[in-house]
Amino acid sequence: MQDSPYTAKDYYHRDLSWLLFNQRVIQEAQEGEIPLIERLRYLAIASNNADEFFMIRVPGIQSLARMAGEKIDSRTGWTQEEVLEKLFAMQTENVAKQYNLYHYLIEELTKMGYETTTYQALPAAAQEKMTHYFQEMILPSLTPIALDAYHAFPKIVEKKAHFLVRVKDGDREERAIIPLPALFPRYIQVDGLKQVILIEDLIEQHLQQLFVGWRVVHSFVFRITYDKDLAFEEDTEENLFIQMEEYIQERSKGLPSRLEISELADHQSIDITFLTQMLELKNRDVYSIPGPLDLTYLFAYLGELSTAMPTSVFPPFRPYVNPQWLGTALYETLEKQDVLIQHPYDSYESVVSFIETAAQDPHTIAIKQTLYRMAKNSRIVEALKSAARAGKQVTALVELKARFDEENNLHWVQELEEAGCYVTYGLMHLKTHSKATLVVKKVGNQLHQYVHIGTGNYNEATAKIYTDISLFSSNVAYVEDVTAFFNYLSGYRERPDYQKIAVSPEGIRQMLVEKIATTAAFYEKTKTGHLFFKMNSLTDQVIIQSLYDASQKGLPIQLLVRGSCCLRPGIPNKSETIEVKSIVGRFLEHSRIYSFTSDHEEYWISSADAMTRNMLLRVEIAAPIEESQLKHKMAHIIQTYQKDDLKAYYLQDDGTYQRRKSEHSFSAQATFVAEAQQQQANQPKQSTKTNDDRPTWVRCIRQLWKK
Structure with a gap:
């Protein structure tokens, strides 16, 4: 070393x-x-x-x-x-x-x-x-x-x-x-x-x-x-x-x-x-x-x-827009399956539409949402205000202590309250950094509930240049977890026992440490398995020590850390199986992914980096990706990042970073852009004709003229 x-x-x-x-x-x-x-x-x-x-x-x-x-x-x-x-x-x-x-x-x-x-x-x-x-x-x-x-x-x-x-x-x-x-x-x-x-x-x-x-x-x-x-x-x-x-x-x-x-x-x-x-x-x-x-x-x-x-400048990039992920079609899709999208390659319009459609739907009775950093002219905030004015119960958990956004958030709090929203500020001494939304609809005598959990802020502006992941679901366990999460933050109740999600303080660190140890133990017995983590920063000493312990058992570990990394790879008999790289490119790598491979593949997305403040001083959410089709997409995302040797810098054991460009270098971001453009090109053209299934008096007059 x-x-x-x-x-x-x-x-x-x-x-x-x-x-x-x-x-x-x-x-x-x-x-x-x-x-x-x-x-x-x-x-x-x-x-x-x-x-x-x-x-x-x-x-x-x-x-x-x-x-x-x-x-x-x-x-x-x-x-x-x-x-x-x-x-x-x-x-x-x-x-x-x-x-x-x-x-x-x-x-x-x-x-x-x-x-x-x-x-x-x-x-x-x-x-x-x-x-x-x-x-x-x-x-x-x-x-x-x-x-x-x-x-x-x-x-x-x-x-x-x-x-x-x-x-x-x-x-x-x-x-x-x-x-x-x-x-x-x-x-x-x-x-x-x-x-x-x-x-x-x-x-x-x-x-x-x-x-x-x-x-x-x-x-x-x-x-x-x-x-x-x-x-x-x-x-x-x-x-x-x-x-x-x-x-x-x-x-x-x-x-x-x-x-x-x-x-x-x-x-x-x-x-x-x-x-x-x-x-x-x-x-x-x-x-x-x-x-x-x-x-x-x-x-x-x-x-x-x-x-x-x-x-x-960079050539214009048009995100992939799937009609099944917009408006009422998204809610219909969620009745059958979960939806996972990767921003900015998949359009952030899906997230905005999820909230705007709920605000406009007469069946919606409640919307609950965490807000950390919002766009200057936020359509999401406008949708929440519109929903409240329409008589829907809207609860917005606004983090007033979001650094450098305090004044902006104070402004939005006043606007939300004036519109009739219930605004809360989370828990004492903790920042609420989670990204979660709950939509509740009443159709006849039945309630339908839908959740969104993301790795990035509800900010339409930064969503164009930040890479993030969004999960939409109507899965009962997700819904019950997110419902308990909001009730815990806005009222008085003991900390919930969640079925699927992990929540910090403590919960996400405990989940990560346990799964690192389990994956390492499996590798020690079978010589199969690996870890892949993607985050903005890795500074938490407890998690780093867990990774060191896993490396000593031979477990291959790949870490994609955009910013600060306190873990030192290449220490003899301590971190020799750990690879750390950082990608700096056209888009800011902001998504957090935690992947564990043993006798099965397990994928988690989270609002939390592996930092002590995220583990102990913030309210964060991590959610598992469980549907088979979505796990295939997560596997593809991870494999694409693993292959990147064009924009990747590799952390050396002396603390410096070096490139390893090959003759046929591969860029993850360029690949995701190309895939999005190909999907968009393959998308069936939408008809521009007006739907005449329900004639209006204007159409009736036109028909008379034609006669």
Whole structure:
């Protein structure tokens, strides 16, 4: 086993592993077969990912370093300060790779006729045009904020770029801060999209106009990230809605966690020292950026370019739409069999239609649903509101503590309640991360009940780019389990004993550990069997130890972990039979699958990753796939992922990830897209003729005219 820079023991550090994931996102921008705009988009995604990392993960380590900096981490053998130094080194490496690619791809974009340039490189006429634009539009919106004994150091707006300017008048030198105007785009069109410059470049060239009578000595751009993971202490005596409103306000008081600065000359170091002291940061929290700060500006720019350069984006993809999975046909199908669909290859319209049809059906008497992250203009929420207004009993379990969606969810809670929905917030001290819906219909004297259980959020927007799995069923055991699940969360009852599903806290971890052990024991006796797990992250030490134990019995284990993986493969006599790979592609791999093969095949889908917080601090659902036809589909999905060697990165025993491309490389995502398109092509054409089985008065008149 090789030495590893990511641990001194048998577990990789979660956050170092996450930085390696973001490095894989950056590395995707290197792939020449990917369209140019999409390659640039990967760099913007990496910047957005890093922002969240420094808002959520790093502040916790910084806090531990302040309180117990010399305390040894039991999993890695390092102190918290050593972890922060390693994070700094890795992120610095990521930034270097990211910006090398950025400059290269911007040059490639220039060759195609779309140039990002500088003010100084513009011809005189264009400079004059930009100077006029600055004076007319930008200058009135800029506000220099002096930094001296009479002006307190301001609260720097998070994630927004600012100038720090040093000015001089005779022997007197002072500093000032200038926020970039918030409502202007970062890129300014000189000649339409054919030629743009960044707004900070234009401002920098005209700084002297803001400091009349003073000489601008130098300037640079900086940006700050704050701690957004402040502890939320629930109070049983106060309404959770009000508590969340207060928490959102309190969160704005988080400490700085990262300072980004534009690349500097040596003589500017005194100003960096000044900023770090004012922000109470250390050198390992400061990142020198060799290019424009915050590449998320590319999202808007690339959005415009996509229209102008349609061949430089991924080709349009149309999901497979099965008419039997839509509207009333879906409910009729569920009376006979379960339905399993894989998003985005199978259209998410099935999930939306499942809820909209229930809302419109006069036989529906109740709808119950968990809501974690919803789309901005959510059709699902609108359907629930419509159902409530029609007199149906609608219960929505909204997770107010969904990180960064708190304000959005507070908004939806108000709308749902105003429409007449019953809104609950789940259980004390636990996040409800489950994805489940129950529809109850009354036809005559009979009740018909249907469930949906998924691995992804009820979000029509992200469903187009996230891979997830949905199970629909009217199976009595599923229905009774989901009914008990909702009653447990919304009222007062002891924890149910479920017939089929597993529910965390505790339940999913217990199920996984038991089935890992059973499969390993079977393999030890028969030398047949294997495990396949697919998830976003693997960090739970109990589950990792169970996998180590199973590997020691020789059980072949394949893990597809998109993000952080703390398990270390290749440890002699401990994890030699474990293979870990990660797929980064056009779609974000979000589905969670747990497959056990012994004397039979067993497949589970879940909302839960194998992370301690999912196992102990969240309400999650895992559901078995039992119908034979659906198990065949699950087997095909797994086998397709297992064959991927085009987009897959394999985790080595030293903690690094490597590609294993072959001469005839295979992509799971490309295969699923091709299959969906083939299914769509094979779909019988739907008649566009109007159904005249029930004549209307208009049709009757038309018949008279024909006579």
